[in-house]
Amino acid sequence: MAAPAGKVARGWSVLALGLRSAVPRLPGLTQVRWSRYSPEYRDPQTDKEYYRKPLAELTEEEKCEQELRKTQLIKAAPAAKTSSVFEDPVISKFINMMMKGGNKVLARSLMTQTLEAVKRKQFEKYHAASAEEQATIERNPYTIFHQALKNCEPVIGLVPILRGGHFYQVPVPLPARRRRFLAMKWMITECREKKHRRTLMPEKLSHELLEAFHNQGPVIKKKHDMHKMAEANRALAHYRWW
Amino acid sequence: MLKRVTRLVPRACQLDPGHFLHGGPQAPQSLAARLDDQVPDENPRAGSHPSEDDPAGAGEQREGRHYRIPLQDLPTVFPHGLPRRFSLQVRTFNEACLMVRRPALELLRHLDDTNFAHPAVRYVLYGEKGTGKTLSLCHVVHFCAKRDWLIVHVPDAHLWVKSSRGLLRSAYSRRRFDQPVEAANWLKSFKTANERFLSQIKIQETYMWNKRESTEKGRPLGEVVEQGLTRVKNATDAVGIVLKELKSQSCSGAFRLLVAVDGVNALWGRTTLKREDKSLMAPEELALVHSLRKMVRNDWHGGAVVLALSQTGSLFTPRMACLPQELLGKEGFDALDPFVPILVSNYSPEEFESCIQYYLENSWLQHEKAHTEEGKKELLFLSDANPGQLERLCAYL
Numbered sequence: 110m111a112a113p114a115g116k117v118a119r120g121w122s123v124l125a126l127g128l129r130s131a132v133p134r135l136p137g138l139t140q141v142r143w144s145r146y147s148p149e150y151r152d153p154q155t156d157k158e159y160y161r162k163p164l165a166e167l168t169e170e171e172k173c174e175q176e177l178r179k180t181q182l183i184k185a186a187p188a189a190k191t192s193s194v195f196e197d198p199v200i201s202k203f204i205n206m207m208m209k210g211g212n213k214v215l216a217r218s219l220m221t222q223t224l225e226a227v228k229r230k231q232f233e234k235y236h237a238a239s240a241e242e243q244a245t246i247e248r249n250p251y252t253i254f255h256q257a258l259k260n261c262e263p264v265i266g267l268v269p270i271l272r273g274g275h276f277y278q279v280p281v282p283l284p285a286r287r288r289r290f291l292a293m294k295w296m297i298t299e300c301r302e303k304k305h306r307r308t309l310m311p312e313k314l315s316h317e318l319l320e321a322f323h324n325q326g327p328v329i330k331k332k333h334d335m336h337k338m339a340e341a342n343r344a345l346a347h348y349r350w351w
Numbered sequence: 352m353l354k355r356v357t358r359l360v361p362r363a364c365q366l367d368p369g370h371f372l373h374g375g376p377q378a379p380q381s382l383a384a385r386l387d388d389q390v391p392d393e394n395p396r397a398g399s400h401p402s403e404d405d406p407a408g409a410g411e412q413r414e415g416r417h418y419r420i421p422l423q424d425l426p427t428v429f430p431h432g433l434p435r436r437f438s439l440q441v442r443t444f445n446e447a448c449l450m451v452r453r454p455a456l457e458l459l460r461h462l463d464d465t466n467f468a469h470p471a472v473r474y475v476l477y478g479e480k481g482t483g484k485t486l487s488l489c490h491v492v493h494f495c496a497k498r499d500w501l502i503v504h505v506p507d508a509h510l511w512v513k514s515s516r517g518l519l520r521s522a523y524s525r526r527r528f529d530q531p532v533e534a535a536n537w538l539k540s541f542k543t544a545n546e547r548f549l550s551q552i553k554i555q556e557t558y559m560w561n562k563r564e565s566t567e568k569g570r571p572l573g574e575v576v577e578q579g580l581t582r583v584k585n586a587t588d589a590v591g592i593v594l595k596e597l598k599s600q601s602c603s604g605a606f607r608l609l610v611a612v613d614g615v616n617a618l619w620g621r622t623t624l625k626r627e628d629k630s631l632m633a634p635e636e637l638a639l640v641h642s643l644r645k646m647v648r649n650d651w652h653g654g655a656v657v658l659a660l661s662q663t664g665s666l667f668t669p670r671m672a673c674l675p676q677e678l679l680g681k682e683g684f685d686a687l688d689p690f691v692p693i694l695v696s697n698y699s700p701e702e703f704e705s706c707i708q709y710y711l712e713n714s715w716l717q718h719e720k721a722h723t724e725e726g727k728k729e730l731l732f733l734s735d736a737n738p739g740q741l742e743r744l745c746a747y748l
Binding site for chain 2: 193194195221222224225228229232233236248249250251
């Protein structure tokens with residue numbers, strides 16, 4: 110799982126000197142963010158199951174990889190990455206995006222309170238519902254969270270492209286990570302800005318997540334607005350060259 | 352340990368406070384066998400299914416199992432409410448289930464065995480944060496309420512020594528201060544919990560509230576409570592009168608009295624209340640604290656006193672303090688001495704398993720990995736079998 114060693118920027122920027130990157134030099138692409146690790150560093154493996162497999166069960170590739178890991182350099186695992194069975198990369202990313210000023214403790218506690226609030230609301234609905242409806246009510250906060258974010262992801266996005274001195278909003282297919290990022294960003298911004306000042310974040314966020322899970326609410330509306338704008342600017346699609 | 356202590360009491364009546372050991376009293380087998388004849392046995396159900404509603408301790412088979420408090424009992428037995436997280440759980444599950452644990456069973460056995468001719472024995476529940484002292488106290492209160500005892504329950508004494516809005520100079524004693532709001536709230540809960548006793552108990556003195564109002568000797572106690580509730584300025588004095596009357600009349604044998612105070616270390620700690628000249632008050636200057644201190648003395652008989660220490664709401668105490676000597680201070684320890692210390696500790700492996708089973712039965716643990724052995728081991732590691740921490744962990748899983 111070697112991630113690209115650095116981010117590249119589209120458009121034209123000043124070429125930085127002294128680059129070390131695995132990304133091939135393309136015209137118009139510039140290194141913007143890079144890591145301190147050189148390319149031979151491999152990512153850490155925190156999955157306990159990987160190490161527990163007995164030797165007999167390993168395939169040739171896995172044996173080869175394990176041999177390599179003995180000699181190759183490995184990056185340090187970030188502090189937030191654990192080998193816990195309850196770890197979820199999407200939740201970790203969301204916590205990082207909610208974090209302000211490096212206060213991970215607060216961001217994490219807000220996330221756990223949100224999950225608890227979602228769970229309690231669903232349990233209330235469950236107990237109030239009749240037997241047939243009980244089968245349809247989802248009580249797992251993690252499924253609700255994942256499904257809500259998936260429902261909020263836009264399929265197509267807009268990118269400003271300069272042509273003839275003017276910027277045009279061109280519809281463009283978004284890569285998966287950009288879609289996930291936009292969904293989370295919209296969710297957090299919606300909760301921070303559009304709600305009453307005195308309501309707490311877990312309450313707001315749980316409400317928004319439940320609405321998005323049912324394909325309703327302001328975040329889904331924002332996604333639909335994005336799709337409509339892309340549809341409206343369909344004529345500019347040929348400005349895209351990639 | 353505890354057997355030694357109970358034998359010491361009638362033998363010489365000289366109790367050396369230093370010798371009270373802090374080890375959790377293990378119920379000796381012979382004691383349990385003797386008591387099982389007196390206490391009716393319940394039919395224990397398999398697993399951690401909530402058993403019948405009777406909170407009576409029924410021997411060691413019930414240890415680790417949950418028992419259910421009927422929801423209609425909750426407003427009468429606990430009118431001021433249960434601890435916040437537990438009441439959230441009650442609301443979510445639509446049932447109030449407490450785990451029957453060793454310290455509570457010990458206490459229930461002692462209460463069943465009390466000799467009401469002897470002075471009231473004081474039991475002090477102590478332990479680390481989140482181990483279940485308050486819920487054990489609630490278990491005992493429910494037990495006594497079911498047995499028709501008169502309950503004097505102070506849910507959190509810390510609330511009386513901090514952030515009180517209306518402080519008045521007491522009319523009864525110039526040195527002390529009244530707290531009308533807290534006193535009125537307490538009187539309301541007391542009235543709801545002990546409705547049936549208020550008409551039976553008659554007061555033994557005449558009390559003059561002011562030039563025009565007075566309560567004659569021989570009137571029911573309910574009138575004193577009403578007076579405190581209608582005239583909020585006299586509420587603190589009404590509380591003092593109620594406690595005094597209950598103490599003097601419990602010896603008569605008409606009723607059994609249980610005094611249950613949570614956060615009792617507040618009575619001998621420090622306050623954050625200020626006098627008019629902005630200097631901090633000592634707790635003995637508060638009339639409510641003064642009357643409660645008199646109540647937890649052992650100069651009356653006909654009941655028992657169950658107290659729980661609490662560092663969580665306390666003022667100016669270090670976070671790691673959990674022992675009686677640390678939390679009560681010298682003054683409090685001497686005032687409560689001699690008492691029976693009961694240690695409330697973290698879950699044992701069986702209790703932990705039972706707790707997890709209870710959550711799984713109620714589908715509270717929704718994460719798929721939480722059902723696996725790996726998940727359970729991780730929960731045990733993260734919470735260190737501390738009941739409070741486990742509850743908080745399972746809330747978001």
